[in-house]
Amino acid sequence: MTTMVPTRAAVGLCAALFLSSFIVEARAQDASPWLRDGHSAVRLLAGSRSGAVLLGGIAFELEPGWKTYWRTAGDSGVPPRFDFSKSDNVEAVTILWPAPTRFDDGAGGQSLGYHNQIVLPLRIVAKNADKPVTLRAAVNYAVCEKLCIPVEANPELTFASVASTEDSALFAALNTVPKPANIGDPNPLTIRDVRRDGKSTVLVDVAAPADAANIDLFVEGPTPDWALPVPKLAKQSPPGVKRFSFELNGVPPGTNPEGAALKLTLVGGDRSYEFNTNLN
Numbered sequence: 001m002t003t004m005v006p007t008r009a010a011v012g013l014c015a016a017l018f019l020s021s022f023i024v025e026a027r028a029q030d031a032s033p034w035l036r037d038g039h040s041a042v043r044l045l046a047g048s049r050s051g052a053v054l055l056g057g058i059a060f061e062l063e064p065g066w067k068t069y070w071r072t073a074g075d076s077g078v079p080p081r082f083d084f085s086k087s088d089n090v091e092a093v094t095i096l097w098p099a100p101t102r103f104d105d106g107a108g109g110q111s112l113g114y115h116n117q118i119v120l121p122l123r124i125v126a127k128n129a130d131k132p133v134t135l136r137a138a139v140n141y142a143v144c145e146k147l148c149i150p151v152e153a154n155p156e157l158t159f160a161s162v163a164s165t166e167d168s169a170l171f172a173a174l175n176t177v178p179k180p181a182n183i184g185d186p187n188p189l190t191i192r193d194v195r196r197d198g199k200s201t202v203l204v205d206v207a208a209p210a211d212a213a214n215i216d217l218f219v220e221g222p223t224p225d226w227a228l229p230v231p232k233l234a235k236q237s238p239p240g241v242k243r244f245s246f247e248l249n250g251v252p253p254g255t256n257p258e259g260a261a262l263k264l265t266l267v268g269g270d271r272s273y274e275f276n277t278n279l280n
Contacts, residue, residue, distance in 0.1 A: 216266075
């Protein structure tokens with residue numbers, strides 16, 4: 001039995017198939033293939049090409065129950081490392097880090113990182129805005145369940161689209177990056193005060209809405225060799241605040257912490273802020 005397709009319908013069908021293949025091809029150009037290991041996958045995303053500053057991303061996909069780490073791992077773990085030096089026409093790459101969550105590290109401590117899926121936005125500066133940009137990333141990271149497994153991947157992607165199909169995913173990731181803020185800002189969620197309590201304890205008072213849930217605080221020293229502990233929420237706090245505290249442990253040997261520049265990341269629900277302060 002032979003089925004006849006009207007000429008007009010056949011032309012429409014061909015056009016639809018062409019458009020579908022074009023969309024698939026465009027999507028392929030805006031994201032590199034997933035590079036998979038046993039428990040995770042990583043790829044690059046390209047935003048729309050416009051001018052010398054480009055938006056990109058590194059996407060991680062983790063199996064249920066597995067985790068990877070933030071730029072500061074917490075009490076244990078290995079932060080990811082990235083090398084973009086083999087890229088073409090790239091002057092600089094800045095990684096923008098979404099707010100992490102804390103989780104038990106299985107050894108009595110707490111680590112900081114991500115579950116399931118995460119996109120780290122990238123701010124990419126081209127050497128020449130009129131020439132092609134190809135991003136090549138050497139990615140070293142760890143994925144952990146009960147044990148941690150090191151992973152290496154080398155995704156590569158050329159930024160070519162005037163209007164990228166990944167723009168919405170990249171802008172959504174940008175919304176999860178903590179916003180810059182100052183201590184004492186009149187935001188509903190803010191750090192009200194940071195001060196020393198004796199020689200080794202630091203207290204941080206946080207103001208938050210009454211209905212706020214999952215308030216959390218993370219602290220980083222001025223250089224990666226500082227390994228400050230994850231702040232703890234005090235059992236009792238003054239009225240109207242949530243008080244966190246941490247000890248000045250993990251300071252590099254021979255370093256005087258007085259006046260050191262600290263970075264505090266405050267997370268509450270779908271809001272997060274980043275504060276810079278000097279330790280007095």
